[in-house]
Structure formats: C-alpha cells, structure tokens
Amino acid sequence: MNVMKTTDPRLHYLTPLKQTPFHPRTAAENRLNDWGPWAGYTTALSFGDTAMEHSAIRNTASVYDLCPMVKYRVTGPDAAAYLDRLTVRNASKLSVGGVHYTIWCDDAGKVIDDGTLFRLGPTDYRICCQERHLPWLLDSAIGYEVAIVEETEDVAALSLQGPCTYSVLKAAGFDVADLKPFRMRTFPFDGGEVMISRTGFTGDLGYELWTTPAHAIALWDHLFAAGAPWGIRPIGTHALDIARIEAGFIITNLDFIPVDQAVREDRARSPFELGLEWMVDFDKGHFTGRRALLKEKVNKSSKWALVGLDIDGNVSVEGSIIYQNGKTEVGTVTAACWSPSAKRNIALAQVRRPYHESGNLFVEVYALRELQYAKLMLPARVCERPFFAPPRRRTTPPAPF
Amino acid sequence: MPSFDVIVIGGGTNGLAAAHRLQSSGRKVLVLESAAAAGGAALGHEFAPGFRSPGLAHVANQIDNRVMSGMDLARHGLGFVTSSVSSTALSATGDHLVLEGAAGASIKGNLSDADRKNWLALRKQLLSFAEVLAPFKQITAPRIAKGAGNEFGKLAKFGLNLRMLGKADFREFLRMILINVYDVVNDELTDKRLKGLLTFDATLGSWLGPRSPNSLILLLNRLSGEVAGQRATLALPKGGMAAVAEAMVKSAAASGVVVRTGAAVDSLLIEDDKAVGVTLANGEEVRAKLVVSAMNPKTTFLKLIGPRHLDAGFVKCIGDQKSRGAAAKLHLALKAAPDFRGADLKSRLVIAPSDDQVELAYNAVKYGEVPKRPVMEIVIPSAHETGFAPTGQHVLSAVVQFAPHKPKAGPDAARAEMLENTLAMLEEHAPGIRSLITHAELLMPYDIEARYGMVGGNWHHGELSVEQMLFLRPIAGIAQYATPIEGLWLAGAGCHPGGGISGAAGWNAAERILREVRA
Ligand SMILES: Cc1cc2nc3c(=O)[nH]c(=O)nc-3n(C[C@H](O)[C@H](O)[C@H](O)COP(=O)(O)OP(=O)(O)OC[C@H]3O[C@@H](n4cnc5c(N)ncnc54)[C@H](O)[C@@H]3O)c2cc1C
Numbered sequence: 047m048n049v050m051k052t053t054d055p056r057l058h059y060l061t062p063l064k065q066t067p068f069h070p071r072t073a074a075e076n077r078l079n080d081w082g083p084w085a086g087y088t089t090a091l092s093f094g095d096t097a098m099e100h101s102a103i104r105n106t107a108s109v110y111d112l113c114p115m116v117k118y119r120v121t122g123p124d125a126a127a128y129l130d131r132l133t134v135r136n137a138s139k140l141s142v143g144g145v146h147y148t149i150w151c152d153d154a155g156k157v158i159d160d161g162t163l164f165r166l167g168p169t170d171y172r173i174c175c176q177e178r179h180l181p182w183l184l185d186s187a188i189g190y191e192v193a194i195v196e197e198t199e200d201v202a203a204l205s206l207q208g209p210c211t212y213s214v215l216k217a218a219g220f221d222v223a224d225l226k227p228f229r230m231r232t233f234p235f236d237g238g239e240v241m242i243s244r245t246g247f248t249g250d251l252g253y254e255l256w257t258t259p260a261h262a263i264a265l266w267d268h269l270f271a272a273g274a275p276w277g278i279r280p281i282g283t284h285a286l287d288i289a290r291i292e293a294g295f296i297i298t299n300l301d302f303i304p305v306d307q308a309v310r311e312d313r314a315r316s317p318f319e320l321g322l323e324w325m326v327d328f329d330k331g332h333f334t335g336r337r338a339l340l341k342e343k344v345n346k347s348s349k350w351a352l353v354g355l356d357i358d359g360n361v362s363v364e365g366s367i368i369y370q371n372g373k374t375e376v377g378t379v380t381a382a383c384w385s386p387s388a389k390r391n392i393a394l395a396q397v398r399r400p401y402h403e404s405g406n407l408f409v410e411v412y413a414l415r416e417l418q419y420a421k422l423m424l425p426a427r428v429c430e431r432p433f434f435a436p437p438r439r440r441t442t443p444p445a446p447f
Numbered sequence: 448m449p450s451f452d453v454i455v456i457g458g459g460t461n462g463l464a465a466a467h468r469l470q471s472s473g474r475k476v477l478v479l480e481s482a483a484a485a486g487g488a489a490l491g492h493e494f495a496p497g498f499r500s501p502g503l504a505h506v507a508n509q510i511d512n513r514v515m516s517g518m519d520l521a522r523h524g525l526g527f528v529t530s531s532v533s534s535t536a537l538s539a540t541g542d543h544l545v546l547e548g549a550a551g552a553s554i555k556g557n558l559s560d561a562d563r564k565n566w567l568a569l570r571k572q573l574l575s576f577a578e579v580l581a582p583f584k585q586i587t588a589p590r591i592a593k594g595a596g597n598e599f600g601k602l603a604k605f606g607l608n609l610r611m612l613g614k615a616d617f618r619e620f621l622r623m624i625l626i627n628v629y630d631v632v633n634d635e636l637t638d639k640r641l642k643g644l645l646t647f648d649a650t651l652g653s654w655l656g657p658r659s660p661n662s663l664i665l666l667l668n669r670l671s672g673e674v675a676g677q678r679a680t681l682a683l684p685k686g687g688m689a690a691v692a693e694a695m696v697k698s699a700a701a702s703g704v705v706v707r708t709g710a711a712v713d714s715l716l717i718e719d720d721k722a723v724g725v726t727l728a729n730g731e732e733v734r735a736k737l738v739v740s741a742m743n744p745k746t747t748f749l750k751l752i753g754p755r756h757l758d759a760g761f762v763k764c765i766g767d768q769k770s771r772g773a774a775a776k777l778h779l780a781l782k783a784a785p786d787f788r789g790a791d792l793k794s795r796l797v798i799a800p801s802d803d804q805v806e807l808a809y810n811a812v813k814y815g816e817v818p819k820r821p822v823m824e825i826v827i828p829s830a831h832e833t834g835f836a837p838t839g840q841h842v843l844s845a846v847v848q849f850a851p852h853k854p855k856a857g858p859d860a861a862r863a864e865m866l867e868n869t870l871a872m873l874e875e876h877a878p879g880i881r882s883l884i885t886h887a888e889l890l891m892p893y894d895i896e897a898r899y900g901m902v903g904g905n906w907h908h909g910e911l912s913v914e915q916m917l918f919l920r921p922i923a924g925i926a927q928y929a930t931p932i933e934g935l936w937l938a939g940a941g942c943h944p945g946g947g948i949s950g951a952a953g954w955n956a957a958e959r960i961l962r963e964v965r966a
Contacts, residue, residue, distance in 0.1 A: 131755060153758035185763040189754030332720065334758040337931055 063088040066113035067202040067262035075280050082283060085176070085198075087114040092282035097386070099285035103248050104387050107210045107278040109269060110286055112203035112254060118173040118183060122192035125169045131333050132186045133163065134317060134326040140165045145228045145245050149322055155338030156305035156314035157322070158182060159298050162245060164230065172197070176298040182306065186334065202262035206269065207252030207289070209436075210276040212444035215242070215253060218272035222253065223443035236264040247286065249293025251438045276447075288383045291392060294354055294431025296320065301352065301380040301394055315396075316342055319350035321431075350377075351402035354431040355393040357409055358424045360384050363393050366409040368401075372423055376401035379409060387434040393426070402428055451477040451705070452966065454725055454735040456712045456751075457900075457939060459487025462741030463695040464514045464950030465938040466704045468957030469739075471517070474966055476704045477735065479725065481711035481900075486692025488899050489948050495886035497837045498780040501828040502688030503890070503899060504948045505844045506532065506681050506795060509672030510691065513585065514950035518698040525694035528831045530675040530682035533794045536640035537876050541788035544640045550574060550670055550679035554641075562638045569635045574679060576620055577670035579608045581678070584671065584944040584951050587959045588917040588926045596927070596963070625913060628666055629657035629802055643799035646806070647822050651846065652906030652946065654771040656809030657802050661913040668911070672947065681795060687828055687835065691948055712742075715751045715935065722934035725751075737934055737964065741953055744909060744921040744941035745770060745902045752932065761931060764922045769915060772892035772904030773812050775850035777823070777869055779843040780836065780886035785827075785877045792830035792841075798823050798876055808849050815855040817864045821872055823847040840885075845869070852892035852903045862891050907946035908939055917943055928956040929963065936960055 064087050066072070077094035089111060092099060102108040120129060129137035133148045140146050142165050149160040161175030173183075183194045206214065215222050220233050222242055230243035238261045246252035257265055270278055290297070298304050305314040316339060317323050326339060342348055357363055362384050368377040377397035385392045393409070401407070407426045412419040438445060455466045458480030470476040484490060488503040507527075514520070534551065536544040544556040550570055554563060582604050589597040612620055623631060628649040632642040646657035649666035656662070670679040684690040696706060716724040716732060724734035740747040745765055754762045787796055799805050799822040811818035825845040829835040835842040847869050854861030866889045873880050892904025901908055909921045918926045921941045928936050938956035940946035 127755070132759070153760040182759070186759035188759075188762050188766060189749075332756050334760070337720070337758070 066111055067259040068111045068113065068204070068266055070263065071266045072111055072280060080282065084283070085114040085116060085178075089114060090280070090282040092284045093280050096282065096284045096288075099279065099281035100288050100386055102277065102279045102281060103207050103250060103285060103289045105209065107206060107208040107214045107273050107276050108281040108285070109266075109278060110205040110207070110281050112205050113198075113201075115174050115198070115203065116176065116178055117196070117198045117201050118175075118179070119195045119197045120171045120173065120183075120192055121169055122190070123169055124190040124192050125171055128187060128190040128192045129163065129171055130330055131190075132183070134333060134335070134339075135163075136327045136330045137163060137165075137171070138330075142167055143230055145230060145243055148325065149317060151317065151335030151339070152305050153335060153338065154305070154314070155316050155335035155342060157302060157317060157320060158304050158306055160296070160322075164243065177304055177307070200258065201256055202259045202265070203254060203256045204265065204269070205246055205252065205254050207246045207248040207250055209251050209438055209445075209447045210273075211252055213446050214269065214273040214276055214278060216446075217275070218268055226442050227440055236261045236268075240265060247293070247295055248289040249295070249432050249435055249439060250289070251436075251441075251444050287381070288386070291381050291383050291394060292385050292387050292432065292434040294394070294433060296352065296394060297381070302396070315350060315352075316348060318342055318348040319352065319396075321352040349399055351397050351399050353395055353397055353402050353428045354433060355379070355395050355407070355409070355426045356429045357382075357391040357393060357426045359422070360391055361411055361413050361422060361424070362391065363409045363411050363424065366393075366411050368395055368397060368426065369408045369410060369423070370401050370404055371406050372408050374401075376404075376407070385433055390433060392433045394431075397428075451475045451733075451735040453477070453737045453739060454479060454733060455938070456725060456738065456740045456747070457487065457742035458482075458485030458696075458706055458708070459741060459939065460489050460692065460695060460948050460950050461939045461953030461956075462487070462739075463692070463699050463704075464511070464518065464953035465739055465741055465957040466706075467518050467695070467699045467702050468954055469960065470699070470702045470704045472961050472966075477733065478699070478704060478706040479710040479712050479727070479733070480706060480708045481728075483708055484692070485696050485706050485708060486689060488901070489688045489692040491687050491689040494778045494888040495780040498778075498840075498842050498886065499687070499835050500778045500842065501683075501826065501835065501844050502692075503776055503895065504688045505826045505828070505846070506824070507674050507684055507688065507691065507948055508669065508679075508681050509947045509949045509951070510674045511585070511949050511951040511954055512673055512676070513954050514695075515675075517954070518695060520691070520694040520698060523694040523697040523701065525690055526685040527675055527682045528685050529793070530677060530680055532681040532683055533791070534644060534681070535787075535790045535794040535796050536644040537787055537790060537796050537798050538640055539788075539800070539875050543788070543790050544638070544644070545791070545794060546644070549677055558638055558641070562636050562641065565635045566641065569631075572616070572619065573667060573670055575612060575616060576623070577667045577679065579605065579612065579620065580667055581671040581673070582608065583917070585955065587928065587955055588920065588943040590918045590927060623663060624667075625661050626663050627658050627660055628662040629806065631663050632657075632802055639801035642802040643805060643822070644797050646802040647797055647799035647824070647848075650805060650809065651824065651848065652774055653912065654769070654773050654812075654905070654910050655912065656806045658806055659809075664913060664916075665911065668945070672949070683826070683828070683831060685832065688948055695950070712751060714753075715932070717752070717756055717932065720756075720933065722932050737936065737960065739936045739938045739956065739960070741938040741956075743900055743902050743939065744768070744925075744937055746900060747937070752935075757931060761924070764924075768922050769910040769912070770903040770905045770908070771910060772852045772895065772901065772906060773809070773849035774904070774906055775847045775865055775869075775892065776890040776895065777843070777845040777847050777866075778888040779845075779884050781841040781843055781880070781883040782885050783839065783883050784830070784841055785843065785880040785883060787877045792827045796825040796827075798825070798872055812849040812851045815851045815853055817851060817854065817856070817861050817868060818849060819868060821847050821849070821865065821869050823869065823872065847889075850891050852896075852905075854891075858891065858893055862889055862894070865889060865891060908941035911945040916945070920945065928959045
C-alpha cells in the first residue's frame with residue numbers, strides 16, 4: 047500500500063494530497079493521468095473515457111473510489127437522540143441495518159451539509175458527508191452522552207454501480223439478493239469484513255462496499271476478477287457527475303454553499319430552498335433549526351427554489367444565468383449536462399421564487415465554437431427530478447443482467 | 448391552586464420588579480423563589496449570633512427610579528439612612544482622601560491643587576458621558592435588524608444627548624468610550640489614592656483590571672446610576688440592602704403578586720415547543736401562559752431547559768457566555784469599633800492604595816491565584832444604625848477583589864488564603880482590628896454561586912463587559928428579553944442593562960412583554 051509513509055508529522059506539507067488505499071490500483075488504471083483533489087485526496091477524474099465510464103454505470107458495472115468521503119462515527123447511549131437533534135430527519139426511527147439520506151442545519155435553518163446516515167447498531171451510527179464538521183458535531187454534543195470520532199481514514203469504501211452489480215456481487219460470493227434499497231449487510235472477507243449497503247449516488251441499481259484500508263486492495267482485486275465477465279470498469283468523478291445529475295442529486299459546494307462556509311450572507315439556503323423539505327420531520331421533537339424552519343414554512347418566506355431544468359438543444363449549460371422573458375435575471379444553473387441516458391439537455395438550478403413557477407425561462411449560454419462564442423438564449427422548462435430513474439434501482443431481488 | 452397568567456422564576460430584585468409591573472397591568476403573577484425569602488442578593492443573613500450582614504450587596508447606587516416610584520417603595524417602608532455616603536480612599540498612614548457629594552463633588556484631604564482642579568474637570572466630563580448613557584438603561588437594547596421593534600423615540604433621545612455634548616466633547620466621548628480606566632486616570636491625575644479609588648470603582652464587580660480594554664465604560668455605567676433621585680450617588684437603605692427586598696416584596700404583595708418561597712424551579716414545562724409552566728424540585732407542576740426567568744440565564748437554558756430543546760449553536764453560545772466572578776464578600780463580627788486611623792466609619796472605606804495595586808490584585812485571578820494584597824470597599828452598617836450587631840459591637844461588610852472563581856489551589860485553601868490576605872490588608876489600615884474579630888465569614892465567588900445561584904459568582908449574572916452589553920446581553924439573539932422558546936422571557940441581571948440592586952432589567956423586561964404579548 048502506498049499511503050503516506052512519513053513518520054514526522056511536520057512533513058505533511060510534502061504531500062498536500064493524500065492517496066487513498068486504492069491508489070495503487072487506480073493509478074495503474076488511470077491511462078490519461080487525469081487526477082483531481084477531493085477532500086485532501088487525489089482522486090481520478092476519469093480513467094480515459096468518460097463516455098464509456100458513464101456507460102458502465104448505466105449498462106454494466108462501475109467502480110468508484112469513495113474513500114475521501116468524510117465519515118464520522120457516532121456512538122453512545124444518546125446517539126439516536128443526538129442525531130435527532132442534529133439532523134432534520136428522524137434518526138431514532140431508522141432501523142439497525144438501515145441507511146437514510148439526510149441534512150443538517152444551523153440555528154437559522156440553513157443547510158450545513160447533506161449526507162447519508164448508517165445505523166450500524168442501536169447506539170452506533172456513521173455519518174458520511176462531503177465537508178468536515180467536527181467542531182459543529184462536537185458543539186451539538188453538549189448535553190448528550192455520545193462519542194464522535196472522525197473515521198475517514200479508517201474506512202476504505204468503493205461504490206459499485208450499474209445494472210449488473212448484483213450479478214457481480216453474486217459472482218464475488220456476496221449474496222445480496224434480498225437486500226433492499228437503503229439496507230446493509232456485513233460479510234466476512236479476506237480475514238476481515240466487508241459491509242455492503244444498497245446505496246449510491248447514481249440513481250441506479252448499486253451498492254457501496256465498506257471495509258478497512260488493510261483489505262482494500264484485496265477487495266478491489268476480488269471485485270474486478272468477479273466482474274470481468276460483465277465488463278466491470280473503474281470510473282472517475284466526471285462520469286459519476288453526469289449520473290448524479292441524471293438522478294437529480296445535489297452536491298454540497300457545487301449546488302449550494304454550506305452556510306458555515308458562505309462568505310456572502312445571502313448564499314445560505316434552507317431545506318425548502320433546496321427542494322429537501324420532504325425530509326424535515328417537524329413532529330419528532332426539537333432539532334437544530336426547527337424553529338426557524340417552522341417559521342419559514344408558516345410564513346412561506348423561502349426565497350429560492352432548487353429545480354430541474356429541461357433545455358432546448360444539446361449544448362450543455364453549466365454555470366449559466368437564467369432569465370425570465372429573456373430579461374429578468376432569476377437564477378443560476380449549478381450543474382448541467384447532456385444526459386446520455388435520458389437523451390435530454392438537463393440542468394439543476396437555483397431559481398429565485400416565485401420564478402420557479404413562472405414559466406417562460408431562458409438560459410444564457412456562451413457556446414465556444416472554435417475560438418468564437420455564440421451567445422444563445424435557450425428556452426428552458428422546470429421539470430421533475432430525477433431525469434432518469436430506472437425501476438431496477440428498487441427491484442428486489444434485482445434482475446440478473 | 449389558582450391559575451396564573453405569568454410565573455416569574457426567581458424573586459430577586461429583578462424578579463420582583465417584573466412581577467409587580469406585570470401584575471399592575473392586569474396579569475395575575477406568581478413568583479417562585481427557591482430561597483426561604485425573596486430578595487436574592489439583596490438579602491442579608493445572620494452570619495454570627497447577633498450579627499447580621501446588610502446583604503450580599505451593601506451599597507445602593509442604582510435603584511431604578513421607575514421601580515422606586517412604580518412600586519412606591521417609600522410607602523412600603525424603604526428609607527435611606529443616608530443617600531450621600533462619602534467615599535474614603537484609605538491611606539495606611541492616615542492621610543485619607545474623602546470624596547463627598549455625588550461622584551466626589553468635593554474632596555477633603557491633602558491633594559495638590561492641580562489634581563483637585565483636574566479631578567473636577569474629569570468628573571464633569573465623566574458625568575456628562577454617563578448622562579448620555581443613562582437613558583439606555585431604561586429601554587430594551589436596540590437591535591441591528593429589520594423589524595426588531597426598536598424604541599426609536601427613546602433612541603432619538605440618546606442621539607440628541609450625544610449632539611448636546613457639542614463637537615469637542617463628542618469627539619472625546621468617542622475617544623474614551625472604549626478606553627481603559629487606567630489610561631484615563633493617568634492622563635489627568637497623579638494622586639495614587641484618588642487613582643486607586645477610581646480604578647477600584649470602575650472594576651468593581653467585573654472580571655477586568657484597570658488596564659483591561661473597555662474598563663472605563665463600567666465606571667460610566669456606575670456613574671449613570673441613580674438612587675433616591677440623585678445621579679452617581681451612594682445610598683444606604685435603612686435596615687440594610689435587605690430592606691429594599693422587603694419593601695419590594697410588600698409592594699408586590701399589595702399589588703396582588705403571589706410570592707411562593709422555598710419553591711425551587713427544577714425545569715421548564717415545554718409543550719408543543721411552548722413554555723407552559725414549570726416543574727418544581729418537589730415534582731409539582733405549575734402552569735401559566737407565560738414564564739419569565741429572573742434567575743441566571745445560563746442556568747435557565749442549560750439546566751431548566753436543557754440542550755435538547757435548544758439549537759446547537761445557541762447552546763454553545765450561552766455556554767460560552769463569560770460569567771467569571773472576582774468579588775468576594777467578607778463579613779466580620781467586631782467586638783468594638785475598628786479604627787481606620789481616624790477615618791469616618793460612616794463613610795464607604797476603600798482600600799485601593801493605588802491604580803497599580805488594583806491592577807496587581809487583578810493579575811492574580813487571571814491565573815486562578817489569590818492576590819497578595821487584595822483591594823476592597825468596606826461598609827460598617829452598625830456605625831449608622833442599630834439592628835446589625837449587639838450594642839457597642841460592629842459589623843464590617845466588605846467586597847474584596849479580586850478573588851479567583853476557579854482557584855488553582857482548590858476552594859478551601861484559596862478561601863483561607865484570601866481571608867488571611869484580606870485581614871492583613873485590614874490590619875495594615877486599621878491596626879488592632881484582628882483582635883476585635885469574633886467571627887469572620889468570607890464568601891468566595893464559588894460560595895456565592897452556591898448560595899445565590901450567580902454563575903461563577905459573577906455580580907451581573909454574566910460579565911458586564913462591552914462584548915456582553917446591549918444587544919449582546921446576555922448573548923446576541925436574546926437581548927430583547929424574548930427567548931427562542933415561545934412563552935419564555937428573561938428578566939434578570941443577566942439581561943440588559945446588567946446587575947446591581949436596581950430592578951431595571953426586570954422592569955424593562957415587563958415593559959417589553961406588555962408591548963409584545965397580548966394578555
Ligand atoms: C459580592 C457581590 C457584592 C455585590 N454588591 C452589590 C452592591 O453593593 N450594590 C449593588 O447594587 N449590587 C451589588 N451586587 C450585585 C447585585 O447583587 C446583583 O446584580 C443583583 O442582586 C441581581 O439581581 P437579580 O434579581 O437579577 O438576581 P438575584 O438577586 O441573584 O436574584 C435571583 C433569585 O433567583 C432565585 N433562584 C435561583 N434559582 C432559582 C430556581 N431554580 N428556582 C427559583 N428561584 C431561583 C435566587 O434564590 C434569587 O433570589 C453584588 C454582587 C456580588 C456578587
């Protein structure tokens with residue numbers, strides 16, 4: 047394994063980006079040497095062909111290195127109560143072996159981050175998220191009997207996504223036939239364990255595999271050996287990004303600015319403003335931000351809406367400004383792509399209310415065509431998310447593609 | 448059990464003031480007080496057989512005039528043995544300085560002509576600044592936010608007062624408002640005794656030394672106080688500070704307020720995220736439409752309510768609110784009158800030999816230590832009236848600074864050391880006093896916390912310092928007496944405008960409630 051070997055902690059600056067436990071394998075596969083930083087790690091943006099990698103997500107089996115995902119372990123008698131107060135969903139109701147997508151807010155009801163919450167035991171949870179939050183998690187622990195530990199470096203994880211992933215796992219000796227979406231199960235592996243959850247960030251059939259760094263390489267090799275008949279392939283962040291836009295998923299710091307990082311006061315967003323109000327459980331008792339959110343709900347004072355857009359043509363519109371009637375500026379596209387799966391030109395966008403319901407929207411695109419920009423005003427329609435949602439993502443047992 | 452519109456938790460002077468104001472406007476108010484009698488830190492106690500302290504607080508300098516007249520305290524028995532106590536800056540050689548009249552209008556004793564002249568000019572300037580600040584005490588702290596319900600009429604008066612200062616004084620106001628008192632007295636004066644007294648007064652009840660940033664504003668705050676119709680004066684209530692509490696209790700009762708003593712509130716009853724009453728330590732539930740907490744704000748949120756009903760950021764902020772106390776309280780039973788080298792025992796006797804000595808005494812507590820040479824203000828109530836000590840004997844009441852609230856040496860060792868050092872200081876200024884002592888009681892900040900519920904033993908139920916004043920008091924977001932929990936209000940000294948036997952915070956809170964909540 048080629049993780050940092052320096053013993054003197056003062057020399058950390060020599061390695062500004064860490065390597066994940068899978069690096070020996072991802073480095074060997076990365077034909078174009080296309081790397082990008084993610085949460086302090088160097089990670090593959092693509093392995094050589096983003097279109098083929100996306101195609102693996104939707105047609106065969108893809109493997110994505112999840113290690114940089116920030117992970118916290120929350121344990122102790124008050125773990126459930128603590129998470130009920132920290133997050134907007136009901137963590138007590140999440141059963142052991144279950145996972146749910148969740149968010150947490152500051153006192154003003156503005157979103158700090160989103161993530162997935164795993165209930166590993168009655169008093170044992172794991173939070174997986176994009177940004178680091180230890181100070182906030184510890185502040186939130188005042189008055190609760192819980193221990194909070196960051197375990198990002200102690201867990202090695204891979205995301206295995208695509209219609210054939212069930213078959214790949216079966217071939218690998220992991221029987222997940224009856225594993226429903228958002229459930230997990232642990233298997234012995236390589237003298238240790240691997241926990242497999244039916245979760246992912248693609249909106250497709252897929253699993254995430256969690257083990258310790260010591261078993262990382264063995265897991266990779268085992269999966270690739272078992273998955274070869276299905277054309278299993280590693281994918282980079284670019285391919286995943288297309289899939290997640292198709293699935294309508296948002297990413298912290300790309301689709302919204304977390305309130306604790308926002309420099310400009312008006313950049314903070316509430317769950318209502320990110321289309322996440324469905325998960326806010328006002329009936330579970332108090333949680334941080336509840337009073338502010340209830341007020342926002344009652345007063346209907348949300349200022350923004352996060353919407354899906356369907357845009358004419360096939361020019362991808364990332365970063366574009368949105369206009370109503372071609373003149374009033376009403377928002378910004380936060381993520382966009384030509385969707386190979388939906389065969390539509392799609393985007394996620396923040397739109398100032400009430401323009402999300404007004405119709406007659408246009409996105410302004412500067413299309414660079416051989417060193418000259420063509421300014422386009424493309425008609426856009428607010429539409430349902432996800433843009434692509436194959437039934438196989440939920441079918442249990444999954445079909446043996 | 449009759450039903451009440453309002454429960455006031457804590458029958459200190461602020462709780463009583465709030466209760467009376469609310470009751471007089473037609474609400475039925477119940478005060479729940481944990482101690483055997485209402486009055487909080489105004490109450491005195493028998494600390495040795497036949498010897499009674501005048502109260503934890505012993506000098507009145509800011510009884511709010513609205514409380515005084517609104518509760519008609521005079522009719523309910525509040526009088527003053529004197530409302531212009533002089534202050535004596537004691538000298539160990541008997542070369543005392545005596546400041547008489549409001550804020551030392553005249554000085555008796557050996558003082559250079561230059562200092563005398565400069566003092567009068569400085570005094571005038573400080574009083575004019577204090578005058579500008581005074582109106583703030585009687586309003587809800589304004590907030591910098593839209594729709595905050597600011598009292599613009601009264602704020603306009605503040606603006607006008609500032610304008611009235613004139614250009615030169617206004618500039619001086621801005622220069623001095625956040626300055627430290629040490630620099631100010633050293634800019635203008637040379638006399639150590641005078642500088643010692645002024646820096647002592649500025650830092651009394653604070654966790655600041657004379658050279659700490661912003662220490663002057665506490666002197667201005669003190670000078671902006673008013674008692675018995677006089678600004679910047681010191682008064683001794685007849686019967687000690689406890690008499691203020693007694694008059695307030697009588698007045699409250701006369702207006703219809705029910706005061707239940709021995710009723711310690713254990714927790715706030717919250718239903719549907721609204722405060723609907725309280726649970727007492729004995730398990731009894733008492734319900735009302737509104738609950739007003741006139742006890743410590745930190746304790747209110749962290750103990751009575753608990754983090755689970757509050758947002759995480761809020762819990763962190765209220766937990767971090769600074770509440771370090773550094774004032775210890777000394778009570779001595781003396782078998783005869785002490786002799787402070789001829790000083791008038793009816794004066795407020797201050798041992799603060801110089802501004803540097805005050806600073807040095809503060810230095811110790813920064814490190815959790817006991818100062819070698821503490822500074823103090825002494826009141827001898829038995830020199831004024833009977834009832835505190837057997838005839839011919841005396842009670843000495845002193846606020847001694849600076850005492851560590853979390854001593855490194857541990858509570859008992861620190862108390863013993865503090866007492867020894869205090870008595871040594873006293874002996875230096877009143878030779879023979881130690882042989883007169885028949886009983887000594889020293890309450891350290893942690894003793895005061897245990898006995899009176901003032902977190903850290905802090906005078907103001909949370910330090911009064913620039914970063915915890917006005918819209919930042921007790922912390923930002925709850926500076927207007929309302930709290931995040933609907934139906935729960937704050938009214939104690941932890942709120943604007945801070946502590947002292949005053950009732951201002953309680954009265955302001957009641958006014959705010961009357962304005963914001965329909966009966
Ligand atoms: C050493 C010292 C000396 C001081 N000297 C002076 C002075 O000379 N002059 C001056 O003006 N000020 C002085 N002060 C400051 C002054 O005493 C306080 O600022 C003032 O008493 C605050 O009034 P309050 O009503 O807000 O609080 P308090 O007087 O503290 O009253 C709070 C009340 O709440 C009650 N309570 C607490 N918990 C509960 C509960 N759970 N249930 C029911 N009741 C509860 C307490 O028993 C108490 O009666 C001094 C302070 C100290 C520490």
